Amino acid sequence: MIMYCTRNVTEDLVWVGGNDRRLSLFEGVYKVPYGVSYNSYLLLDEKTVLLDTVDKAVGGIFFENIEHTLNGRPLDYLIVNHMEPDHCAMIEDLTRRHPETVIVTNAKVAGMIKQFFNFDIDSKLKLVSEGDELSTGKHNLTFIMAPMVHWPEVMVTYDKTDRILFSADAFGCFGAINGALFADEVDFYRDYFDEARRYYTNIVGKYGAQVQALLKKASAVEISMICPLHGFVWRRDFADYIAAYDKWSRYEPEKQGVVIAYGSIYGNTENAAEILACRLNELGIRTKMFDVSVVPASEIVAATFEYSHVVFASATYNGGIFVKMEDLLHDLAAHNFQNRTVALIENGTWAAMTAKQTAEILGKCKNLNILEQKVTIKSAVKQEQNEAVVELAKAIAETLAE
Ligand SMILES: Cc1cc2nc3c(=O)[nH]c(=O)nc-3n(C[C@H](O)[C@H](O)[C@H](O)COP(=O)(O)O)c2cc1C
Numbered sequence: 001m002i003m004y005c006t007r008n009v010t011e012d013l014v015w016v017g018g019n020d021r022r023l024s025l026f027e028g029v030y031k032v033p034y035g036v037s038y039n040s041y042l043l044l045d046e047k048t049v050l051l052d053t054v055d056k057a058v059g060g061i062f063f064e065n066i067e068h069t070l071n072g073r074p075l076d077y078l079i080v081n082h083m084e085p086d087h088c089a090m091i092e093d094l095t096r097r098h099p100e101t102v103i104v105t106n107a108k109v110a111g112m113i114k115q116f117f118n119f120d121i122d123s124k125l126k127l128v129s130e131g132d133e134l135s136t137g138k139h140n141l142t143f144i145m146a147p148m149v150h151w152p153e154v155m156v157t158y159d160k161t162d163r164i165l166f167s168a169d170a171f172g173c174f175g176a177i178n179g180a181l182f183a184d185e186v187d188f189y190r191d192y193f194d195e196a197r198r199y200y201t202n203i204v205g206k207y208g209a210q211v212q213a214l215l216k217k218a219s220a221v222e223i224s225m226i227c228p229l230h231g232f233v234w235r236r237d238f239a240d241y242i243a244a245y246d247k248w249s250r251y252e253p254e255k256q257g258v259v260i261a262y263g264s265i266y267g268n269t270e271n272a273a274e275i276l277a278c279r280l281n282e283l284g285i286r287t288k289m290f291d292v293s294v295v296p297a298s299e300i301v302a303a304t305f306e307y308s309h310v311v312f313a314s315a316t317y318n319g320g321i322f323v324k325m326e327d328l329l330h331d332l333a334a335h336n337f338q339n340r341t342v343a344l345i346e347n348g349t350w351a352a353m354t355a356k357q358t359a360e361i362l363g364k365c366k367n368l369n370i371l372e373q374k375v376t377i378k379s380a381v382k383q384e385q386n387e388a389v390v391e392l393a394k395a396i397a398e399t400l401a402e
Contacts, residue, residue, distance in 0.1 A: 018058025035176030046137025173231030
């Protein structure tokens with residue numbers, strides 16, 4: 001007997017993906033404490049259509065799900081929207097199990113299939129471009145190119161019949177699907193929104209302009225359901241989620257407030273950061289603090305997309321920026337960190353360097369307001385620096401929107 005773990009998305013669309021709760025680092029970088037899902041969808045129309053495959057970690061359950069759902073029918077089409085291995089890993093296995101399957105995709109994907117795999121794809125290929133249609137019986141599918149959301153070959157598929165957007169990595173979220181497939185089956189904004197932000201900012205945060213382009217194309221069609229490649233399916237009330245994507249991809253903060261990221265070896269720079277946080281809160285300003293030595297840069301990157309202001313407080317380290325802080329700054333620059341107000345605190349026992357060097361790294365970033373007022377500590381906070389921190393809190397307060 002074939003075991004299976006599937007859920008119907010609609011009457012004739014079935015989720016045949018899998019969950020990984022043992023992955024230590026997604027993409028080798030990101031912690032996934034609640035696991036991650038690899039979504040694949042099987043449409044049972046007059047023709048059968050699989051939309052993307054899954055990561056090899058869940059390959060076994062994926063094939064059980066497919067065979068159970070097909071129930072002896074052939075698999076007519078595989079649509080490949082995205083060639084990242086967490087979604088495409090099972091393509092070659094699939095073609096061995098289902099030699100009848102025609103692969104429907106764009107030319108860039110086809111090139112990548114050849115790069116990743118060794119089977120003869122040309123004999124199986126049906127190439128599509130922007131706006132092409134595939135009729136599968138009741139359903140008419142069309143293809144929308146979404147380059148760099150978040151690889152260059154990405155496209156999304158729109159089911160015109162049921163108005164379903166198969167959105168590839170867009171609108172995804174970290175976190176395994178624990179039986180609840182739909183976002184409305186969990187308390188998404190309480191339990192998953194932070195994970196969705198961390199997913200967006202780190203995975204596609206760099207490509208705001210391309211996400212904007214996709215949002216524009218998507219706004220031209222009526223959408224009643226969004227089926228991403230990770231996380232929950234959205235079948236209702238997704239306007240707020242699309243609005244969050246719009247905000248993130250325009251690099252607009254969600255909230256007025258200050259992220260304070262500090263790098264401190266012996267606690268004195270941390271002390272300055274703590275004092276600043278106290279003074280800001282006394283002024284009614286919300287703060288979120290991170291010790292860069294213990295919090296992964298990816299979590300701090302996500303927080304900088306949330307808040308309007310960021311303070312970097314760093315000890316000087318062998319003539320440079322404290323190593324973990326330097327990692328964070330490069331990570332931010334790589335994620336197109338922009339459109340924020342920034343303040344700097346530096347510490348050096350003999351020659352503080354970090355304010356200047358931080359400003360140099362951030363010099364690559366667009367539309368940053370780096371406050372001229374900085375605080376320089378020489379080893380430990382003294383009366384003079386205490387006063388300077390108070391002044392910095394006031395200067396930050398002046399730049400906050402009402
Ligand atoms: C390994 C190491 C290297 C340092 N290198 C420098 C340096 O190049 N220039 C400098 O002015 N201070 C240097 N410092 C001192 C720190 O910048 C800082 O003043 C001191 O560690 C106190 O701050 P903290 O308690 O936040 O670590 C160094 C400290 C350590 C532990």
